[in-house]
Amino acid sequence: MIFARRSIQRRLDGIRELLGEKEIAKLVRRLNNPGRDRMAAMWEVVVFCALAKCGDLRHEEPLASGSKPDILYEDGSIRFIADVTCVSDEGLHERNPYEELVRLINEVKSRLRLPAGGLDVRVAARRDVRTTLRLPPRKMLQEFVQKEIRPLIKEQMDARVSQIRIMIDDDRAGIEITIDPAGSAFSSGSFPSYDAPTDLVSNPLYNAMKAKASGQLRDAGGLTGIIVGDGDSAALGDDRIGLGAYSPKQIAEELLRQYSSIDFVLLLAVREGVAATVPPRSYSFVHPILVMRQGDGRRNDLAAVIKRMMQEFPMPTNSAANGARRATESGYDLGHHGGYEMSDDRIRVSARELMEVLAGIRTFDDGGALNVEAARRNPGPQSEITKAFLRALKKGRLPSNVSVVPGGDDENDNWIEFELGERDPAISPFR
Incomplete structure (x- = not known):
């Protein structure tokens, strides 16, 4: 997911009394069940907990209309009702199964004993109201690959x-495939962008907001809004001014124009930045975009609440794309796997990776890969961690102390630090 599991758990605990065990149990089931709904549950937990620290938050408070919106918030200066939703491009990916095509072709290559990598797949598109890749429907793709491509x-x-x-x-279909058995160990490909929002109302972001606006928020009354979390949608990716696609702000403004019952939209877009370190380090952050009608006198008070709310958010540990991908997988995200720090007297490694090495699940030479079997089909050089422990053994040095260096809430791991003692006669020559 986008945020570290520890930080999500801490926030679940923080709203446990507010929501009650029954509602918490519902959220826990959604968070533990692999699939896209994990992302929606994650955003609900993070938003609820952050707003609860800013003022009085009530969850699913029954309104006179009979609806039960996610949020009824009040802090003395402002009161508003809102629903939380999550937007993704899952439907677009389903209609444009490029990744599935590549996966099926790689399966064919493997069964025909062709080496890994060296594959280039290019797909054309047809352009109408929206761009659509020229591919068979997903349900027919496997048969197409087996009968036509293999x-x-x-x-x-x-x-x-x-x-x-x-x-x-x-x-x-419109497909061009190149396989170079003696080529790179990596694969490549290209296809026209099909997820850029080139229509104001025919895109996943607008559809997600419309579902809330025409649902239980329709007769909510008072200051009413929609909070949209990024579940990996190109519509939230950037502002796209002058690139032939509409910005998230423009799409939200169109919703407000068509639905007078909605007063504001808060878009929580996960963006990418580069830290000015040596070497440069990429990182993710949540970029809030508040959209209201021009001249709404409540904007300053609402913006102040949102600013305080954002200060309570955890730091993302994944981009929206990687978070959405991990949310569909069973098991857990990687921790500090593959990472290390070392000197002549110390070796620091991932606590989780070490546990998996001791349990026989992996070795350090697997490079911290999520898919160990795939990594072993194309092995890399010997791990620096393995080399460091081998050097210590050859010098007759054993650990003199082993300690745990705790990770924070925004980390999915701890570190284990080995302090190396002087040469030990138990494993070295007498002197």
Whole structure:
């Protein structure tokens, strides 16, 4: 997910009394169940906890209309009602299954004993109201690869061509595939962008907000809004001015124009930055975008609440794209896997990675990979951690002290630090 599991748990505990065990149990089930809804539950927990620290927050307080919005907030200076939602491009990816195509082609390559990597897949698009990749529907993609692409790969393998090239350009698909068995260990590809919002109302962001505006917020009354968390949607990716696509602010303004019952939209976009370190380090941060109608006198008070709320947010540990991908997987995100610090007398490694090494799940030479089996099919050089422990053994040095260096709430791991003693005659020559 976007935030560290520890920070989410701390916030769950922080709203446990406010929401009650029944509602907490619902959130916990959603957070523990792999799938896109994990992201929505994550945003609800983070927003609820942050707002509860800023004023009086009530969850699913029944209104006169009978609806039960997520948030009824009041702090003396302002009162508002809001629902929290999460927007993703999952539907667009379902209609444009490029990644699934690449996965299926790689499966064919593996079964035909072609080496990993060396694959380049380019897909064309048709452009109408929206851009759509020229691919068969997802449910027909496996049959298409097996019946149309696999025989062409096999035919060229039998002919012993140096590079396999396949071109399909008809009413079924527009695909160009190159396989270089002696090429790079990595794969590449390209396709036209199909997720940029080129229509104000025909895009996932507008649809997510519309569902809330036409639902239980319709007759809420008072200052009413929608809080949108980023579940990996290109519509929240950047402001796109002059790039042929609408900005998130423009899309939210269109919703306010069409739904007079909604007074504000708060977009919580996860953006990427680069820290001025040596070497430069990339990081993620939450960028709030408050959209209200021009001249609304309540803006300053609401903006002040949002500013305080954002100060209570945890720091993202993943981008929206990586967070959404991890949310669909079972198991847990990686911690400090592959990381280390060392000197002549100390070796510091990931606590979780060390536990997995001791349990026989991985070795340090797996490089901290999430998919150990895949990493071993294309092994890299020996790990610096392995080399450091080997050097210590050859010098006859054993640990003199082992300590735990705790990680913070925004980390998914601790560190284990080994202090190395002087040469020990138990494993070295007498002197």
